[in-house]
Amino acid sequence: MKIHMLAAATLALAAAAGLHAAPPADQAPRATRTLQLDSNNDGVVDRAEAAASPRLAARFDALDANGDGRLQRDELRGAWKGHGPRGHRGGHGSGGIDALARLDTDGDGRVSRGELEAAKAAREARAGANPERHARAGHAARPDLLAQFDSIDRNRDGLLSRGELRGWSDAQRPQRDAAMQRRFDERFRAADLNGDGRLSRVEVDEKMPRLSPRFAWMDENADGFLDRSEVRPQRGR
Secondary structure (H helix, E strand, O other): OHHHHHHHHHHHHHHHHHHHHOOOHHHOOHHHHHHHHOOOOOOOEEHHHHOOOHHHHHOHHHHOOOOOOEEOHHHHHHHHOOOOOOHHHOOOOOOOHHHHHHHOOOOOOOEEHHHHHHHHHHHHHHHHHOHHHHHHOOHHHOOOOOOOHHHHOOOOOOEEOHHHHHHHHHHHHHHHHHHHHHHHHHHHHHHOOOOOOOEEHHHHHHHOHHHHHHHHHHOOOOOOEEOHHHHOOOOOO
16 A cells, blocks of 8 residues: 555656646747747748748847848847837847847957958858858848948947947937838839739739738738738737
C-alpha cells in the first residue's frame, strides 16, 4: 500500500513539475513566434516575408534599425517590448534604435564612423553572395547612417550616441511615413489591373499572393473587393 502511495505521489510531483517547465504556447517570446515568418530559414525576416503580417509590415522600416532590409531577432524583440509614448510607432524609444547597439563592436556605448563602415562592408558582402535576395529586400529605402553621420552627430565628437540616433530617427519620421505611403500607393496601383480603385480576388492572387489566404478577413464590408483602406496595413497599438 505504501509503495502505491509513494508511486502516486511521485507521479503527482512529476506532473506538477512538468506544468511549470512547459509554459503555454501563448507565453512563448513573440519575437521567436514572429521568426516563423522566416520562410527560407536564414534567421531573419525580410520585407517580402514580413508582408505576411500586416502589423509587422506597417512597422518594418521603423524596426529595421540598421537599415539592411532585414529584421533580426533583436530588432523583432524591440517590436514587442513595452516602449515609451512612441513605442507603438516602431520602437524609436528603446526598440529599433537599441538594435543599433550591435554595431558598437568595441562596447564603448557609441557608434563610430569606422563601425558603420565595417557594418556596411559586411552588408555588401552578403549582398554580393546573394544579389537576388538583396534586390528583393528593397534596400534602396534604407537610411544611410554614414551619409547622415554629421547631421546625427549633434555634439561633433565623431561618435553617435543613443540619444542622437533617437532624436534623428524621430525627426525623420514624416519622411519615412511619406515614403511608406508612396510605396503602398505604387504597389496598390500595380495590383489594380483594371484601374477601378479596388482589388478583386483575381488581382490579389496574381499581384499580392501573400494576402490571398486572408482575403475574406480583410474584406471588411464583404463586397468581394479590397479597397485601399482594407489593404493598407493597420498599425498596432
